[in-house]
Amino acid sequence: MSALRDDIRRCIVTPVISEKSFQLVAAHNQYTFRVLEHAHKTMIRQAVEELFDVTVTDVRTVSVKSKPKRRGYSRGVRPGWKKAIVELKPGDKIDIFEGA
Amino acid sequence: MPVTAEVTPLEENRVRIDVAVSDDEVRRKMDRTVRDMAKNMRIPGFRPGRVPAQVVLKRIGVEAVMQQVLETNLGEWYASAVQTAGVRPIDDPEVDLGELGEDGVSFSATVKLPPTPELGEYRGLEVVRDEPEIPEGALDAEIDRLREQGARLEVVDRPIAEGDFAVIDYDGTVDGRKLPAASTRDLLVEVAGGRLLPAFSEGLTGVAAGEEVTFGLDYPDSDQRPELAGKTVEYTVRVKKVQAKVLPEPTDEFAAEVSEFDTYEELRADIQRRLDEAAERIVTERFRRRAIDAATAAATIDLPEVMVDRRVDQILADTARQLPQGISLERYLQAQGQTLDQARAGLRVDAELSVRRELVIEAIVDAEAIEVTDEELEAKVRADAAEAGRDADRIMEELRKAGMLDQLRQDMRMERAVDLVVESAVPVSAAEADAKEKIWTPDKAGEAAPAAGAGQLWTPDQPGGGQGGEK
Numbered sequence: 259m260s261a262l263r264d265d266i267r268r269c270i271v272t273p274v275i276s277e278k279s280f281q282l283v284a285a286h287n288q289y290t291f292r293v294l295e296h297a298h299k300t301m302i303r304q305a306v307e308e309l310f311d312v313t314v315t316d317v318r319t320v321s322v323k324s325k326p327k328r329r330g331y332s333r334g335v336r337p338g339w340k341k342a343i344v345e346l347k348p349g350d351k352i353d354i355f356e357g358a
Numbered sequence: 359m360p361v362t363a364e365v366t367p368l369e370e371n372r373v374r375i376d377v378a379v380s381d382d383e384v385r386r387k388m389d390r391t392v393r394d395m396a397k398n399m400r401i402p403g404f405r406p407g408r409v410p411a412q413v414v415l416k417r418i419g420v421e422a423v424m425q426q427v428l429e430t431n432l433g434e435w436y437a438s439a440v441q442t443a444g445v446r447p448i449d450d451p452e453v454d455l456g457e458l459g460e461d462g463v464s465f466s467a468t469v470k471l472p473p474t475p476e477l478g479e480y481r482g483l484e485v486v487r488d489e490p491e492i493p494e495g496a497l498d499a500e501i502d503r504l505r506e507q508g509a510r511l512e513v514v515d516r517p518i519a520e521g522d523f524a525v526i527d528y529d530g531t532v533d534g535r536k537l538p539a540a541s542t543r544d545l546l547v548e549v550a551g552g553r554l555l556p557a558f559s560e561g562l563t564g565v566a567a568g569e570e571v572t573f574g575l576d577y578p579d580s581d582q583r584p585e586l587a588g589k590t591v592e593y594t595v596r597v598k599k600v601q602a603k604v605l606p607e608p609t610d611e612f613a614a615e616v617s618e619f620d621t622y623e624e625l626r627a628d629i630q631r632r633l634d635e636a637a638e639r640i641v642t643e644r645f646r647r648r649a650i651d652a653a654t655a656a657a658t659i660d661l662p663e664v665m666v667d668r669r670v671d672q673i674l675a676d677t678a679r680q681l682p683q684g685i686s687l688e689r690y691l692q693a694q695g696q697t698l699d700q701a702r703a704g705l706r707v708d709a710e711l712s713v714r715r716e717l718v719i720e721a722i723v724d725a726e727a728i729e730v731t732d733e734e735l736e737a738k739v740r741a742d743a744a745e746a747g748r749d750a751d752r753i754m755e756e757l758r759k760a761g762m763l764d765q766l767r768q769d770m771r772m773e774r775a776v777d778l779v780v781e782s783a784v785p786v787s788a789a790e791a792d793a794k795e796k797i798w799t800p801d802k803a804g805e806a807a808p809a810a811g812a813g814q815l816w817t818p819d820q821p822g823g824g825q826g827g828e829k
Contacts (some may be wrong), residue, residue: 276403280410 270305271299273352274341286345289352291321293342302342310352334336360587363439371471371662375451379463384427389429424458436467449664463739475721477713478656485649487785490637495821500629501608504616511601517566518600522549524562525599530591530634539583540591562595570596572582640786649783650776654711654718661714669709670702722775730770735763 271292274280280289293302299317306314324327347350360383364376389411390505396409402616404410432453440447447469456464483663509524524547530540549559561573572594581587606612613625678687691701722728736754743750759764 274829275401275413277405277408280413289376 262272266301266305267309268305269294269301270309270342273288273333282343286344287350288316288343291342291344293339293340295321295338299342302344306344306352312350312352313347314344315347318343318345360828361435361438361442363443365443365445367469371473372468373445373471374468375439375443375445376464376466377435377464379435381462384463387427387431388423391423391430395423395426407476410642428455430460430464432465434464439467440469445469445471448662448808470662470664472717473660473662475657475659475717477718477721477725478653478658480653480656480718480722481782483649483656483779483783484786485645485652485783486788487645488641488788490502490634490641492633492637496633497626497630500633501626504625505605505608505612508616509603509608510606514600514602515567516600517564518549518562519602519605520549520559520563523547523601523603524549524597525601526562526595526597528593528595530593532586532591534591537569537586537591540586540593557811558593562597563595565595565597567597567600570594573693575661645783645785646776648782649780650719651711651717652783653722653779654714657714657721658814659714659717661710665713666706666710669713670705673705673709674701716772719772719775722779723771726775726778728771728778730767730774735767739766 274290274292276290282288282290289306291302291306297319299303299319302319303314303317304329306312306317307309320341320343322339322341325336327336360380362378362380366374366376368374392414395418396414397407399409399414399417400406401409401413404413409654423568436451448471451469454466454468456466493724514522526545526547527543528545530539532540547554547562549562554562555575557575561571561575565571571701572592575591575593577586577589577591579588591774608622613619617625617628617715619625619628674687675814677690681687681690688698691698692713694701694705739754739757740750745752757766774825
């Protein structure tokens with residue numbers, strides 16, 4: 259496998275496990291991932307198709323804003339991250355969402 | 359049936375029950391358990407109680423869920439297995455877990471069963487029957503009670519005597535100050551009737567209507583009203599009216615007034631009859647109990663300790679349930695001056711007797727093959743329902759739903775066994791029984807050291823074992 263291919267697959271960081279992401283799976287066959295900040299929709303589509311052997315019909319991305327946080331006198335920010343919502347061909351499934 | 363049970367008899371009244379729980383029962387329970395667990399779980403990304411079952415399962419693992427399932431359901435499965443197998447364990451089971459998995463659970467439980475009593479003679483027992491006893495003067499006491507109920511107050515013109523009623527005003531003062539709490543107008547009191555302080559009654563005695571009397575009264579330090587405790591109260595009492603209690607004469611009018619009878623003689627006869635009946639009931643009840651006890655004494659039972667312990671526990675639990683709210687069993691026993699251990703020891707004898715009685719009666723049920731048909735069962739329920747003034751069909755339905763019908767059937771069977779023993783029992787008077795006891799004593803001694811002649815003489819009445827030795 260080429261170095262390029264390796265790189266593409268690494269752009270998927272982790273599945274997002276939450277009430278919302280589970281709702282999307284159930285309602286629209288959309289799976290949510292945390293992806294690298296520089297990943298673009300094409301990369302994500304290729305990565306998901308390779309990793310899970312499915313057909314992607316749509317990719318939407320969201321830049322989750324960083325939030326300022328404060329605890330006492332110490333200030334800081336929570337890092338922002340990129341979220342990708344991937345819609346699969348009807349009937350396709352990704353197993354890791356069948357549980358955490 | 360989600361649970362199947364197979365019974366294998368072991369030695370010493372024990373059986374092993376092999377229980378298999380079907381896969382869909384296990385799955386159902388697992389589902390349920392996971393859902394229950396999800397309610398109290400906090401997983402990031404989910405609000406509490408909104409965690410999907412699959413996430414929970416992945417998070418804590420199938421084994422942990424299985425563990426929980428067993429913890430909550432083993433008892434239920436065991437209970438239903440016991441019911442399917444139709445055995446009656448007398449103690450907690452020893453459980454060996456077998457296969458555990460989503461596809462079914464199997465385990466085996468080893469339990470002790472009640473011993474089978476070896477019945478002695480239970481028909482035609484000679485049982486002491488007491489003479490019905492009515493305590494001396496019970497009839498007159500009852501009549502007096504009725505007269506007391508019908509008593510009237512009549513105004514009399516004489517000083518107060520003991521037992522009189524008086525209408526009084528009184529004012530109480532402490533150290534020259536009036537006490538509003540100790541002042542009353544137009545109070546009707548019974549002198550020396552137990553409600554008034556004895557000293558107050560004494561102060562009133564001998565005072566006539568319209569007179570006024572003053573006396574002091576010492577309250578003890580322990581009095582519950584703080585303004586009176588330890589004080590001397592000066593009472594000024596005005597007697598307004600003196601009334602004497604007049605009991606109605608035992609006449610026909612009196613009878614008509616207090617009862618449905620027209621003449622005094624009839625009332626008397628009725629009371630006498632009721633007293634007789636009560637005495638007869640007591641005698642019959644005693645006779646019944648003695649008959650059962652005799653049958654129990656004739657049987658040999660190798661009674662395990664746990665059965666007695668269990669019964670003691672049960673009695674204590676029943677007692678605890680009957681206590682008013684907020685009083686624990688320990689507190690109650692303390693009030694009786696007993697520790698828990700003492701109470702247990704005290705109950706043991708009774709508990710053992712009652713366990714023995716039950717076992718023997720059950721054995722008689724089996725020996726006589728006493729059965730209760732569905733019709734008889736229903737008739738009994740209907741009779742009870744009619745007595746309680748409730749709808750028989752409703753009760754029948756409720757009982758069936760609660761699974762109490764079998765219980766009732768068993769109760770009826772046992773009652774019939776008791777009836778059988780009691781009806782066949784031969785009543786003897788206490789004097790006769792005493793006499794017999796005296797004659798029989800030497801022979802009982804003879805049994806212990808069997809002389810050839812004596813042994814021969816009594817053979818028919820002796821258990822088979824004694825004869826076997828001689829032949």
